[in-house]
Amino acid sequence: MEQKILKIHPFDNVLVALDNLSNGETIRLEDHTLQLKQAVKAKHKFALTDFNKGDTIMMYGGVVGKACQFIGKGEVLTTENVSHKADIFGKRIPHLDWEQPDISKFGGRSFLGYHRSDGQVGTANYWVVIPLVFCENRNVDVMKDAFLEELGFAHPNKYKSYVRKLVAHYQSENTSKNAIALEEEQIEVSPIFKQVDGIKFLTHQGGCGGIRQDSEALCALIAGYLNNPNVAGGTILSLGCQNAQISILEDKLNALNPHFDKPLHILEQQKEGTEEDLLVKAIQLTFQGLTEANKTIRRPAPLEKLTLGLECGGSDGFSGISANPAVGHASDILVALGGKTMLAEFPELCGVEQQLINRCTNDAIADKFTKLMETYSNAAIAVGSGFDMNPSPGNIKDGLITDAMKSAGAAKKGGTSPITDVLDYAEYANKPGLNLLCTPGNDVESTTALAGSGANIILFTTGLGTPTGNPIAPVIKISSNTDLAQRMPDLIDVDAGGVITGEKSIEQMGEELMEYIIDVVSGKIKTKAQKLGQDDFIPWKRGISL
Template sequence: MNHKTLQIHPKDNVLVALQDLKAGENISFSGNDIILKDDVPAKHKFAINDLIKGAQVFMYGGIVGKALSTISSGGVLSTQNVTHEAEDFGEKTGDYLWDAPDISKFKDKTFMGFHRPDGQVGTGNYWLVIPMVFCENRNVDIIKDAFIEELGFGKPNPFKKMVREMASLYKSGQSRSFDTVSVETLVEKTEDRLFENIDGIKFLNHQVGCGGTRTDSQALCALIAGYINNPNVAGATILSLGCQNAQSSFMEEKLRLINPDFKKPLIILEQQVEGTEQQMLTRAIKETFVGMAEANTQSRESAPLSKLVVGLECGGSDGFSGISANPAVGYAADLVVALGGTAILSEFPELCGVEQELINRCVSDEKAERFSSLMRLYAAAAEASGSGFDMNPSPGNIKDGLITDAMKSSGAAKKGGTSPVTDVLDYGEYVNTPGLNLLCTPGNDVESTTAMAGAGANVILFTTGLGTPTGNPVTPVIKVSSNHKLAERMPDIIDINTGFVISGEKNIQQMGEEILEKVIKVASGEEKSKAMKLGQDDFIPWKRGVSL
């Protein structure tokens, strides 16, 4: 990689600008001189040779767009001269041979986790309080208010003192002095928690469970069942109204399908049966306290890295994501798989254009056919609702060089590394096969991370080029920056900076190994990810067919 431009694949007919380039600048490439016709911001692409109207644009060795008008050699690609186009896909072809990475550095390493009766190992030990329907959100909040501070799980809010000072100035008629008010640095409380072996009690409010489609309610039941079964969860309290579509009995049925021998503490209360609100809340709080006391008897023990289930996510992507952060995470995922562990690649709208590659990587025709079917059904549903995968890139993506969905997808898929696809899951299904699993979710960051935790992920790697505060209530989310500027600008959310790949100081293998080392520390409870420190507990069930 030189310091100015990069051709990602020999078949590509565009170069990526690694730094801001000016119109008229001479770029030497493959023995030829390319005179830039336009300013090319870092992360954007320009044509190597003339691209006539209708010509296909190639990146990562595949089709990522089509020229809407002739683009001269040295001309920058934009939404005005390029539109989305992707390769079609069909049946699985050939036998996939995987060149697994060297795992000698990690084969004898372990992490300290919570061993569950079913053989899963958690990277945390959380108690959940979840409503079956939005009608119970207020009761969940009441329980939260009762527990958080008293059990030592509260987080300081430095902005309270700031508002108090501003209110005092306002009362004294000194509103113009607001600029003198500053916020204190966030410092975590240091007092001991009552339950020292419990990492937190999490409250998962949501807006579904009734009034929508039966499909969404059933999907919610499956999602909640997955969260209860997640190895990071010690036990759960479920609040049901009673008359809603998302019946707790259906959730229990889903839970039995996932784990017929489920043995964790599980409290299910139905308000229309319990009587008054006070009666239900009194019982919920007492039984939850007893359940947490039981969960507190568990402690961390050594576990092989084969017990890692790593979710792979990207959000706020930029033109460097597919060059640095995503392939580095992909290498870490390959290491986990080679060690006998599991990786989950989701965000199906962001696999558009790379379907055939993933189909060919499937371990069987059956898995390949299921992936193909889920992709086509999802695409058709999106188009029927007036959208399409081609509408996926956000304004931020486009501004930073990802101008078509196929261009975005080709880079996003790199998070999945190169290992064989061992299983294909629909939304709400739970991982039970080691290796790389494909999970049908939207590209929406929170809906996707929510689904991966519900599928059993005990840690999530999340790449970003623009910055995003997304986290998860029960599964640690580790943020990976694609570039130096983001890591320097938003150090409060970034855990690892792969911008060193862009600057040429490190390679993908080095960064991938560094990422896995960070995973081991977080999984062992030695370190908290930035999302955990900030209390970023995002939970949004997918209203299927609406989100991209």
């Protein structure tokens, strides 16, 4: 019989409903028997015991909240009867006895990638066009309009023909109320440069105004994108007078990679003259760069050359028990193979800090994590917010009612391996093993940062569905439940719902993910986000963003 409830950890005092449960239904688990006092929707939690006001709520073996009123055994946990509470954290108590996963299926395996002169290997081959300041966004858009269709990189837009039908319907004075169907068009796209995966035109609202640290961080982020192995070269447009100066970008790039040798063209509009002069030169240089990028071909590379970004968005009450731990197992496999993984979203590590601190390989790394977390948390509190305000309405509706509860599940993406480094925003991942990267929980700001820190592939779990993608790093979308995968098949690549139904184990799902990763990074499969042209790019201003 299919399991309807789950106790995640022996220390937990709440249960998770894996299916809709009826009011009055009798629940039996181990030596506990209780009768539900109200209906419980799937993904939500209910009390395994009576809670008095102030009592601690435990999930995943840790503190995830406290009762703010009496909660009877069998009652549903809600934002009305539970408030945020998290475990305190302090000095590192080393816990590095890591039991590595079985990697026999992946030892000696390789993928087909683009080898760069600095030893990095790309999973894609893109040219990027990026402005140093928002004043150049229009020029970037003009270049985009000039290039994409002519070179065969444009994504077919079936909605154009749909609008044409609507116009024709209107002009014919047809008074029919019948809906006009959207029809699929079979459009053959044949890029001119076969070895180039595309030109990515990135725009943003930064580079001037704000605080100078924001411009410094933007330049560091852009340097990371240029250095990312998925990028063959780039064109940078500068106005000239902005805070994000060319010299800052050059300094960041040199500090990141003193031997950087990719083709890079930086143009300054206030020196070039007219807009036409600037654009003609930028287009010519970009075209020349594409001809060079097209000479690079995919060649075998060991899996240790992968840098895997770990991300979640639109999470639900199942994310922490299916998709996230499956991703964590895939992360552990890659770490055991000698690769790099990055766990981001610091507001969603609230309450599991001590566990992560204990997994750090030395005190210096642990202290850096502690300082970044405390600084971030204090900055949020200073503007009248806090990590406790992180859960979104969608999270809460689907069972994640406190930030600590959300964080305990989100941290599962990092698996169980030791933490070899902690990175501030826009720092580049260089050490094999699991890295912690300081980013907001905001999906796009975080995925933007992961690619800027060197991720050449990103795993993104979701329980509610989100179209988020990245311009240069393929994003594999994993659903926490099968209903989502069936309802939004245009967004979801892999369904982890079999873990909820008991059809698959966490280990099986993690191994399936690794196989899927190998196909994606070898260019054999395009992710749904790639097919949709979902090129999200939002640099983080170091003000408060949760």
